[in-house]
Amino acid sequence: MLAIARQRMLGQSFKKILPAVSVLRSYSSAAKQITVREALNSALDEEMLADPKVFLMGEEVGEYQGAYKITKGLLEKYGPERVLDTPITEAGFTGIGVGAAYYGLKPVVEFMTFNFSMQAIDHIINSAAKSNYMSAGQISVPIVFRGPNGAAAGVGAQHSQCYAAWYASCPGLKVLSPYNSEDARGLLKAAIRDPDPVVFLENELLYGESFPVSDEVLDSSFCLPIGKAKIEREGKDATITAFSKMVGYALKAAEMLEKDGICAEVINLRSIRPLDRATINASVRKTNRLITVEEGFPQHGVGAEICASVVEESFSYLDAPVERIAGADVPMPYAANLERMAVPQVEDIVRAAKRACYRSVPLAATA
Amino acid sequence: MALSHLAASASRSSSLLKPLSSGLSLRRSISGDNSPLTVETSVPFTSHQCEAPSRSVETNPKELLTFFRDMALMRRMEIAADSLYKAKLIRGFCHLYDGQEAVAVGMEAAITKKDCIITAYRDHCTFVSRGGTLLEVFAELMGRQAGCSKGKGGSMHFYKKDSNFYGGHGIVGAQVPLGCGLAFAQKYSKDETVTFALYGDGAANQGQLFEALNISALWDLPAILVCENNHYGMGTAEWRAAKSPAYYKRGDYVPGLKVDGMDALAVKQACKFAKEHALKNGPIILEMDTYRYHGHSMSDPGSTYRTRDEISGVRQERDPIERIRKLILSHDLATEKELKDVEKEVRKEVDDAIAQAKESPMPEPSELFTNVYAKGLGVESFGADRKEVRATLP
Numbered sequence: 001m002l003a004i005a006r007q008r009m010l011g012q013s014f015k016k017i018l019p020a021v022s023v024l025r026s027y028s029s030a031a032k033q034i035t036v037r038e039a040l041n042s043a044l045d046e047e048m049l050a051d052p053k054v055f056l057m058g059e060e061v062g063e064y065q066g067a068y069k070i071t072k073g074l075l076e077k078y079g080p081e082r083v084l085d086t087p088i089t090e091a092g093f094t095g096i097g098v099g100a101a102y103y104g105l106k107p108v109v110e111f112m113t114f115n116f117s118m119q120a121i122d123h124i125i126n127s128a129a130k131s132n133y134m135s136a137g138q139i140s141v142p143i144v145f146r147g148p149n150g151a152a153a154g155v156g157a158q159h160s161q162c163y164a165a166w167y168a169s170c171p172g173l174k175v176l177s178p179y180n181s182e183d184a185r186g187l188l189k190a191a192i193r194d195p196d197p198v199v200f201l202e203n204e205l206l207y208g209e210s211f212p213v214s215d216e217v218l219d220s221s222f223c224l225p226i227g228k229a230k231i232e233r234e235g236k237d238a239t240i241t242a243f244s245k246m247v248g249y250a251l252k253a254a255e256m257l258e259k260d261g262i263c264a265e266v267i268n269l270r271s272i273r274p275l276d277r278a279t280i281n282a283s284v285r286k287t288n289r290l291i292t293v294e295e296g297f298p299q300h301g302v303g304a305e306i307c308a309s310v311v312e313e314s315f316s317y318l319d320a321p322v323e324r325i326a327g328a329d330v331p332m333p334y335a336a337n338l339e340r341m342a343v344p345q346v347e348d349i350v351r352a353a354k355r356a357c358y359r360s361v362p363l364a365a366t367a
Numbered sequence: 368m369a370l371s372h373l374a375a376s377a378s379r380s381s382s383l384l385k386p387l388s389s390g391l392s393l394r395r396s397i398s399g400d401n402s403p404l405t406v407e408t409s410v411p412f413t414s415h416q417c418e419a420p421s422r423s424v425e426t427n428p429k430e431l432l433t434f435f436r437d438m439a440l441m442r443r444m445e446i447a448a449d450s451l452y453k454a455k456l457i458r459g460f461c462h463l464y465d466g467q468e469a470v471a472v473g474m475e476a477a478i479t480k481k482d483c484i485i486t487a488y489r490d491h492c493t494f495v496s497r498g499g500t501l502l503e504v505f506a507e508l509m510g511r512q513a514g515c516s517k518g519k520g521g522s523m524h525f526y527k528k529d530s531n532f533y534g535g536h537g538i539v540g541a542q543v544p545l546g547c548g549l550a551f552a553q554k555y556s557k558d559e560t561v562t563f564a565l566y567g568d569g570a571a572n573q574g575q576l577f578e579a580l581n582i583s584a585l586w587d588l589p590a591i592l593v594c595e596n597n598h599y600g601m602g603t604a605e606w607r608a609a610k611s612p613a614y615y616k617r618g619d620y621v622p623g624l625k626v627d628g629m630d631a632l633a634v635k636q637a638c639k640f641a642k643e644h645a646l647k648n649g650p651i652i653l654e655m656d657t658y659r660y661h662g663h664s665m666s667d668p669g670s671t672y673r674t675r676d677e678i679s680g681v682r683q684e685r686d687p688i689e690r691i692r693k694l695i696l697s698h699d700l701a702t703e704k705e706l707k708d709v710e711k712e713v714r715k716e717v718d719d720a721i722a723q724a725k726e727s728p729m730p731e732p733s734e735l736f737t738n739v740y741a742k743g744l745g746v747e748s749f750g751a752d753r754k755e756v757r758a759t760l761p
Binding site: 081086089091092097101122133134135137138139140142 | 483485516517519520524526527528533534535536537538541543544545546547548549550551552553555556574575577578579581582585586737738739740741742744746747748753754
């Protein structure tokens with residue numbers, strides 16, 4: 001199990017706490033630790049070095065070094081022809097990126113957050129995702145759309161939405177969401193090398209978190225397979241699925257559940273589309289109970305799809321109804337206490353797991 | 368000169384591209400030669416932020432005869448599509464280009480197959496001018512395997528990547544940023560080629576067009592934005608949709624040229640000028656003053672928002688094929704009978720292609736699941752009843 005270097009409390013400004021470059025060691029270890037930010041930066045660097053067709057495009061990716069410093073140093077290294085600062089015109093520059101991909105280049109388009117991708121969503125879906133199909137294979141679109149997704153801290157309703165469910169419902173797209181540094185490196189490299197359009201959903205609050213990485217992960221040829229989930233923690237009593245930041249919460253929940261004698265298996269989805277139904281179903285067939293965790297809106301969410309898949313494939317193995325933990329069904333409020341209620345907390349996951357195990361849990365007072 | 372780029376084109380060429388002299392049934396005189404001829408355009412060009420090119424266009428008999436044949440073929444093809452649609456062999460959307468043929472042939476005469484073209488959904492003739500065959504057109508319209516997109520695209524989604532034709536787009540205006548992206552890639556790859564991104568007067572007001580134009584001007588992209596102004600965005604006349612219908616001026620800091628889009632030679636001259644400009648100075652806008660005889664699509668009679676007199680007036684005064692016919696006859700490049708014979712030949716070619724297309728089968732059921740991804744990774748996909756129909760994506 002990977003220990004998380006630092007647990008972030010919601011409502012506190014992430015940028016105020018964290019120094020510019022942090023490598024926190026919570027325990028002495030021979031393994032190297034890198035932040036998710038460093039992981040993404042090194043992945044971009046290595047892929048740009050390996051393939052001259054790869055170029056970056058987005059707001060502030062160049063001279064500003066990246067709004068979240070993910071693209072730091074790349075303009076200096078690769079020059080303004082390959083690292084392009086765009087005006088604040090998502091529809092225009094996303095269309096340009098897709099057109100460049102039609103021609104055979106490999107753009108990596110950054111959205112400052114995925115909330116702004118809605119301005120460009122027609123190009124992501126209609127110009128990118130569907131082109132290979134409509135052209136019967138003539139026009140493939142080797143593009144990556146990346147950026148922070150989901151809630152940050154205190155940024156309010158228009159800057160906090162999770163887009164995993166929306167993009168993952170669309171055939172022709174691949175949708176990835178890394179959790180730790182190994183995921184960030186391996187999945188981003190895979191996304192850039194993949195000949196299809198990939199939506200790469202990062203998380204702002206994870207950028208500064210450090211995780212141990214092996215030498216294999218640090219090698220420039222390292223790559224993770226698309227469409228394969230990872231079992232972060234093995235267990236036998238309940239399966240918890242999660243992606244991105246929620247993986248950290250699920251692992252914390254699993255630690256707490258262990259003390260109560262519930263041994264939870266935590267699956268880090270890594271890939272939302274294609275969804276690794278095989279791994280999820282195999283796990284549920286072993287544990288007989290499922291809790292899905294996501295940060296986004298609950299209706300028609302990722303958890304809904306996972307639940308349906310398990311009910312279809314493994315119904316007779318379920319010993320309890322599937323539990324869904326998701327963001328609250330409201331636009332994200334600003335006030336810190338309301339924001340805390342709008343996003344899943346570790347105790348929510350613990351409670352749901354106990355319900356799935358038919359442990360008596362005092363009913364929460366309804367609001 | 369006009370046919371040199373055609374000779375360099377992809378091996379799969381339509382009969383459209385073969386020099387007329389290869390038709391054994393024709394007499395020698397119809398083939399035309401390359402002896403230079405200078406013709407004046409119908410009207411001078413109007414320019415914005417640049418110096419207009421001369422209205423004297425260099426051409427030759429071979430080119431003029433090719434224009435005539437190609438446009439006659441396109442005209443026949445679109446009229447045949449109209450009949451097929453009414454016979455319910457073509458379904459869904461069908462947007463016809465008859466009247467606008469001069470833009471497709473004039474543009475092609477000025478460029479090579481290494482230059483890119485991208486357009487919206489009124490794409491049948493542009494596809495043919497890029498080297499697509501009649502069989503591919505009719506088969507695609509009828510949803511058959513021999514179609515250019517194997518029957519999976521339909522009327523609005525014709526592509527021919529090997530001659531740099533990038534479609535075929537259904538979302539109004541989307542093709543313009545995509546075209547600027549193609550130009551970006553051409554510049555990035557140092558190919559010394561340009562992209563023509565075509566759009567209509569309806570799309571000219573789209574915000575994303577201005578976003579892409581801004582970036583193209585900032586980054587000096589070899590992008591040529593071509594507004595095919597047929598004066599109606601579906602049922603809305605240009606003066607009801609645009610505060611300023613002077614589309615060639617709408618680029619503001621980007622130069623523009625207004626062109627008689629019914630005059631193939633004017634189109635050729637303008638595109639030649641634009642290509643030279645774009646390679647040196649970045650984006651330029653061409654406004655082609657053109658007209659569509661059909662309504663917006665086969666669901667639109669095209670007569671509720673414009674008078675029949677207007678339509679027949681344009682046909683009388685400005686028809687692009689008639690212009691070339693008159694030119695050919697006045698320069699004694701062919702006789703009336705010879706031109707009528709060409710039209711008969713072209714009609715037969717279209718009929719033969721339709722017959723062949725009708726023979727082509729519908730796609731296999733397994734084709735439902737192909738090409739979702741370039742690299743399917745062996746994942747599963749599902750039909751309507753996922754317990755009945757599943758497939759592994761290769």
